[in-house]
Amino acid sequence: MTKNVLVTGGNRGIGFEIxxxxxxxxxxxxxxxxxxxSGLEAKKQLVGGDLHVIEMPLDNETAIVDAFVRAEAVFGPIDILINNAGVLDDTPWQEVTAESLAKSMQVNVYAPLTLIQQTLPQMIERGFGRIINVSSSYGSFAEELKGPFSYAIxxxxxxxxxxxxAAAVDEAANGEPLDxxxxxxxxxWVHTRMGGSDAPKTPEEGADTAIWLATMEKGGPHGQFLKDRKPIDW
Structure with missing residues (x-):
């Protein structure tokens, strides 16, 4: 049976390549x-394949859940979730407000959490699932969180x-094999609207590890942070 993949922010940049x-x-x-x-416009560039546009604003929990429930009712359970959508706020720390930080957290953290809450219990029940969170080395403590304040946090x-x-999955598995x-x-650093024109990587190259994680066989990485298909430090 064909597996269902949900890719947020899938209409441009890295998401489009995923x-x-x-x-x-x-x-x-x-x-x-x-x-x-914007999704239908992006779809025109793709010929063939089983593709469906889902309007899913990520700015509040209710909108996300409503869109997800409608999508699942039509297309069935989500087997692979790729939380790709993100916002980059480069406001200096002196000018960041609780409200502006909350906007970054909503799209970059709370929306992925909401979608994981919708998908993961069923994945565990079925014994198969892949969740990939598109992050950044700017969010790495090992690299000193060198990115813009709200984005890095x-x-x-x-x-x-x-x-x-990942720990929740391990706990649910309780020692049993769970894929x-x-x-x-x-x-x-990818040449996209977010990454800018000086970036050395193409969107296709930026998408590679996410696609690899989404399609890997049983026994692949779990609970890891990866770049170019290799684990890196948190």
């Missing part, structure tokens, strides 16, 4: 987008979310 890569491997892909129009938080949810994995990955 969508394209998963389609090429024969998966049914749900392209999560802030608005349906929110990406460090999504890494913490990955660790906690459910949760990982973070960083695409590196």
């Amino acid at each position: 969508v394209k890569g998963m389609l090429s491997k024969g998966y049914k892909v749900l392209m999560g987008c802030r608005d349906e129009e 929110s990406k460090a938080a999504v890494n913490a979310l990955t660790v906690k949810m 459910v994995t949760v990982n973070s990955m960083t695409p590196g």
Whole structure:
């Protein structure tokens, strides 16, 4: 049976390349987008494959759950969740407000949490699932969180979310073999609207590790932070 993949922020940049890569491997892909129009515009660039546009604003929990429930009712359970959507707020720390930080946290952390809460229990029940959180080395303590204030903090938080949810899977497995994995990955510095024109990596190269994690066989990485298919320090 064809597996269902949900990719948030799938209409451009790295997300678009993830969508394209998963389609090429024969998966049914749900392209999560802030608005349906931008998703349908992106879909025109993709020929063939089982692709569906899902309008899923990530700015509040209720909107996310409503969109998810509707999508699952039509297309069935999500087997692979790729939390790709993100915002980069480069406001200096002196000017950051609780409200502006909350916006970064909502899209970069709370939205992935909400979607994991919707998908992970069923993945555990079925004995299969892949969750990939697209993070950043800017959220790495090992690299001193060198990115912009709100972005670095929110990406460090999504890494913490990955660790906690991977532990939740292990606890649910209770020593039994369970083919459910949760990982973070960083695409590196990628030439996208967010990464800018000076970035050395193409969006396709940035998407590679996420696609690899999504399609790997049983026994692959779990509870890890990866770059270029290799574990890196948190």
